[in-house]
Amino acid sequence: MSCCGKNQRDVIETLEKRKKDYMALESKEKLTWCSGCGNYGIQKAIERALVLEDIKQQDLVMCFDIGCNGNGSDKINTTTFHGLHGRIISAAAGAAIANTKMQVLAEAGDGATFSEGPNHLIHGVRNNYPMTFIFHNNENYGLTTGQASAMTRMGQKMNATPDGVVVKPMNACKFVLSLEPTFVARTFSGDIDHMTEIFRLAMNHKGFAFVEVFQMCPTYNKHTTQTWFEERIIDLSTMKGYDKHNIKHAMEAAEDIEKEIKVGILYEDKKSVPYQELLESRKTKKTELVDEVKHVDITKFINKQK
Amino acid sequence: MSRITLKVAGESGMGLASVGDILARTLKVMGFYVHMDREYPSLIKGGHSNLQIDFGPKKIHSLSKDIDLVIALDRAGLVEYLNTVKRGGVLVHGYERAHMIKDLEETAHKRGVKLVYLPAREIAYSYGGNELMTNVVLLGLLWRVLGFDLDPLEEEVKRRYGKKPKILEIDLKCLDHAYNTDEIKTPKYDIKVPKSKPDTILLDGNRALALGAIHAGVRAYYAYPMSPSSSILTYMSQYADETGVLVKQVEDEISVAQMAVGSMFMGTRALCATSGGGLDLMTETISLAAMTETPFVVINCQRPGPATGLPTWTSQGDLNMAIHSAHGEFPRCVMAVSDPESSFELIQHALNIAEEYQIPVIVLSEKVICETKTMVEPFEQNKIPIKRGLVTAPKELAELTPQDRFKITKDGISKRWVPGSSPAYFHANSDEHKEDGVLTEDGDEALEMINKRLRKGDTLLKNLPEPKVHGPAKADISFVSWGSSKCTLLDAQEALKEEGITMNFLHYDYLWPVKTKKAKEFFKNNKQVHLIEGNAGGQFGEILEAKAKVEFSDKLLKYNGRPFFLEDVISYVHKHVK
Ligand SMILES: Cc1ncc(C[n+]2csc(CCOP(=O)(O)OP(=O)(O)O)c2C)c(N)n1
Ligand code: SF4
Ligand SMILES: [Mg+2]
Numbered sequence: 009m010s011c012c013g014k015n016q017r018d019v020i021e022t023l024e025k026r027k028k029d030y031m032a033l034e035s036k037e038k039l040t041w042c043s044g045c046g047n048y049g050i051q052k053a054i055e056r057a058l059v060l061e062d063i064k065q066q067d068l069v070m071c072f073d074i075g076c077n078g079n080g081s082d083k084i085n086t087t088t089f090h091g092l093h094g095r096i097i098s099a100a101a102g103a104a105i106a107n108t109k110m111q112v113l114a115e116a117g118d119g120a121t122f123s124e125g126p127n128h129l130i131h132g133v134r135n136n137y138p139m140t141f142i143f144h145n146n147e148n149y150g151l152t153t154g155q156a157s158a159m160t161r162m163g164q165k166m167n168a169t170p171d172g173v174v175v176k177p178m179n180a181c182k183f184v185l186s187l188e189p190t191f192v193a194r195t196f197s198g199d200i201d202h203m204t205e206i207f208r209l210a211m212n213h214k215g216f217a218f219v220e221v222f223q224m225c226p227t228y229n230k231h232t233t234q235t236w237f238e239e240r241i242i243d244l245s246t247m248k249g250y251d252k253h254n255i256k257h258a259m260e261a262a263e264d265i266e267k268e269i270k271v272g273i274l275y276e277d278k279k280s281v282p283y284q285e286l287l288e289s290r291k292t293k294k295t296e297l298v299d300e301v302k303h304v305d306i307t308k309f310i311n312k313q314k
Numbered sequence: 315m316s317r318i319t320l321k322v323a324g325e326s327g328m329g330l331a332s333v334g335d336i337l338a339r340t341l342k343v344m345g346f347y348v349h350m351d352r353e354y355p356s357l358i359k360g361g362h363s364n365l366q367i368d369f370g371p372k373k374i375h376s377l378s379k380d381i382d383l384v385i386a387l388d389r390a391g392l393v394e395y396l397n398t399v400k401r402g403g404v405l406v407h408g409y410e411r412a413h414m415i416k417d418l419e420e421t422a423h424k425r426g427v428k429l430v431y432l433p434a435r436e437i438a439y440s441y442g443g444n445e446l447m448t449n450v451v452l453l454g455l456l457w458r459v460l461g462f463d464l465d466p467l468e469e470e471v472k473r474r475y476g477k478k479p480k481i482l483e484i485d486l487k488c489l490d491h492a493y494n495t496d497e498i499k500t501p502k503y504d505i506k507v508p509k510s511k512p513d514t515i516l517l518d519g520n521r522a523l524a525l526g527a528i529h530a531g532v533r534a535y536y537a538y539p540m541s542p543s544s545s546i547l548t549y550m551s552q553y554a555d556e557t558g559v560l561v562k563q564v565e566d567e568i569s570v571a572q573m574a575v576g577s578m579f580m581g582t583r584a585l586c587a588t589s590g591g592g593l594d595l596m597t598e599t600i601s602l603a604a605m606t607e608t609p610f611v612v613i614n615c616q617r618p619g620p621a622t623g624l625p626t627w628t629s630q631g632d633l634n635m636a637i638h639s640a641h642g643e644f645p646r647c648v649m650a651v652s653d654p655e656s657s658f659e660l661i662q663h664a665l666n667i668a669e670e671y672q673i674p675v676i677v678l679s680e681k682v683i684c685e686t687k688t689m690v691e692p693f694e695q696n697k698i699p700i701k702r703g704l705v706t707a708p709k710e711l712a713e714l715t716p717q718d719r720f721k722i723t724k725d726g727i728s729k730r731w732v733p734g735s736s737p738a739y740f741h742a743n744s745d746e747h748k749e750d751g752v753l754t755e756d757g758d759e760a761l762e763m764i765n766k767r768l769r770k771g772d773t774l775l776k777n778l779p780e781p782k783v784h785g786p787a788k789a790d791i792s793f794v795s796w797g798s799s800k801c802t803l804l805d806a807q808e809a810l811k812e813e814g815i816t817m818n819f820l821h822y823d824y825l826w827p828v829k830t831k832k833a834k835e836f837f838k839n840n841k842q843v844h845l846i847e848g849n850a851g852g853q854f855g856e857i858l859e860a861k862a863k864v865e866f867s868d869k870l871l872k873y874n875g876r877p878f879f880l881e882d883v884i885s886y887v888h889k890h891v892k
Contacts, residue, residue, distance in 0.1 A: 101573055103579055298580055
């Protein structure tokens with residue numbers, strides 16, 4: 009499966025040309041994920057997308073939640089912020105609006121996003137903060153050794169639920185689509201090319217880009233495996249008549265996470281206006297919050313109190 | 315006359331605030347010093363509340379308990395507040411039911427309080443006014459009792475309602491009627507109007523905090539509404555369009571704190587404020603700020619807990635929480651404001667300390683400071699330099715390495731730079747880490763980094779100013795204070811001086827880490843040193859006793875939601891100084 013076969017040669021050529029940029033991101037720290045873990049592919053696809061989009065190491069901040077995914081936070085050579093479990097969207101949002109010239113990426117797992125901190129997701133989407141959020145959905149709590157998450161399929165026997173999960177799993181994209189988002193996409197950790205392409209589009213989005221990655225966790229998720237997904241995935245870009253600017257199409261496409269699982273750009277609002285551009289106080293500002301820290305004359309306000 | 319204490323009492327939502335504002339501003343324009351607080355329940359309408367104004371020719375710092383004059387806007391005001399008027403005082407009202415009045419008149423007579431009555435509603439309606447304009451009638455009546463010229467009051471009413479000529483006309487008729495009518499005879503105070511008018515501003519502590527923050531270059535303010543911190547959010551939002559500061563009401567306090575940390579990490583100045591319950595939710599983020607060495611400043615506007623507690627009342631109960639909350643061991647700074655001036659200044663220092671030491675700073679205020687409007691000299695600008703502790707020189711930025719960010723240093727402070735300003739990247743890591751932020755679980759490496767962070771606390775302690783002694787070095791009775799009690803002590807000092815009793819006090823702005831040198835001297839110089847604190851535990855007292863190895867003679871503690879009144883201190887002193 010690939011959304012971008014025709015571009016494939018271009019991609020490789022560009023990567024070849026920008027090998028130096030690519031190598032600059034490569035850390036000498038040893039990655040600690042299990043073998044076969046989907047996080048390897050995700051990290052690689054992110055690096056590729058950054059290089060292809062010509063986003064330089066210095067213009068980038070990557071924010072990581074706590075979980076297996078976050079263990080990559082110090083294994084990429086760029087400024088990173090490894091925050092607290094469940095909270096990374098808000099921290100990243102605060103960073104992103106402080107300097108909108110920087111590319112801000114945030115990553116978190118399904119435990120973080122849909123159990124510990126869904127509030128942050130809801131309002132991150134609603135406020136359309138200028139950032140890309142990569143949602144690592146491995147359908148369990150990897151780092152704490154395989155407990156069920158809100159995404160774990162019914163009946164799965166997990167650590168702490170030995171008799172099997174008794175409640176239905178959540179559908180991440182369906183949930184996000186109910187919040188009037190401006191960018192929603194799905195991809196799959198088994199396909200680096202597809203991920204790369206989706207990440208590139210997300211990074212170019214003005215506003216909050218939500219990208220769900222079905223991430224393989226061979227250690228704890230024996231059910232929705234690489235093969236399981238490969239047998240079910242359908243790329244939206246191959247579907248005739250699919251309109252990614254139509255939220256109804258998106259809702260419909262998001263629905264099935266059992267049989268025919270749609271990946272690609274589910275929804276994109278081309279007229280998306282990021283948060284800070286909606287504010288009367290910031291609309292016309294040419295500078296960033298990080299450039300503006302100096303004494304502000306408050307004489308006028310003082311005189312009002314006379 | 316040193317001061318007159320007025321109370322405007324009525325149901326919440328009865329137009330109490332506007333009566334108070336008109337009174338306060340008129341008195342201020344006339345040259346008086348004004349000090350105004352509001353007591354109200356946590357409801358929007360209904361429930362009795364009151365607004366107290368202390369005024370006089372000299373600066374007033376605190377509130378009195380005993381009231382000279384009450385203006386009761388409704389029956390509740392009349393019934394509830396009659397007992398708070400001192401002997402010889404006056405209660406002005408417009409309550410027309412005769413049968414109730416009998417009892418009240420008797421009570422008033424027994425207490426030596428004069429009741430002054432006009433059928434305020436009738437008068438207001440006779441001029442085409444409404445219920446709210448009965449307030450204006452009573453205002454005119456009160457003004458008559460105070461014995462002042464009507465002009466300044468009329469001017470203020472014109473200033474406020476000039477844009478609504480119809481209402482203004484009725485208001486002026488109501489005022490005039492009450493002030494001039496010969497239907498009744500009223501007692502009259504003889505108060506000298508000051509000759510000079512001090513150049514002052516009238517504002518509450520929360521506005522002073524907002525102004526200090528804006529002045530000090532705060533560019534992002536995040537908050538979730540919670541009394542008594544909410545008005546900071548309101549004030550900041552009022553200043554947003556003109557200053558470009560980004561003001562965001564966030565979904566909860568966890569997100570508030572996280573966004574503030576994110577913005578600070580990115581290199582701007584961010585601020586947030588809350589009350590105790592909100593600070594509870596922020597504690598994990600305080601710990602994160604400490605670990606990642608990201609500056610973080612939060613204001614805790616205290617109200618009594620636990621839980622929802624007394625949402626609209628005052629407290630100093632969160633000190634231990636400010637010092638000890640959040641997991642792990644790390645340095646932090648806790649400071650406490652005591653009035654608008656210190657609110658304006660300390661918030662600027664708080665931001666400097668947070669950035670220079672790369673630590674969390676918690677600024678404590680109290681409802682009585684947050685919402686009491688008082689008169690202070692116009693704030694001096696550009697007095698406190700902005701210190702960010704950032705690397706900004708291009709050459710130095712170009713030469714930075716990732717290891718500089720958390721370099722093990724003697725004073726514990728490592729270089730900090732704005733992401734994107736240098737080719738050097740770094741990892742801000744909530745896991746224990748090495749100098750470039752890369753995770754480590756090696757015992758020796760971890761210990762080195764933990765100690766480096768802790769050394770920032772030692773450096774901070776060295777550099778913090780000692781507390782200040784107010785009054786003579788030696789006195790008949792002494793106090794150690796922090797927060798709002800400074801204001802009460804300042805007024806008490808004056809009052810006691812007139813009785814021939816000397817009182818001094820050692821006041822702490824910076825509570826943690828705690829300085830002890832001055833305290834030790836103070837205890838040595840003075841024969842009886844007492845603690846004054848607005849909590850049950852004497853929280854700061856315990857810390858000081860342990861750290862400075864001193865012992866208080868006794869403790870004046872108050873924790874029923876009310877601030878220290880002048881009378882509280884005076885009667886306590888009388889008990890201890892014979
Ligand atoms: C406040 C808090 N609670 C619990 C934890 C422990 N914890 C660490 S990661 C994690 C769950 C991880 O699951 P997920 O977010 O799906 O990430 P994954 O490991 O699967 O990538 C938990 C519960 C924590 N670090 N902080
Ligand atoms: S537990 Fe799963 S998610 Fe975590 S590293 Fe191993 S394979 Fe990856
Ligand atoms: Mg997971």
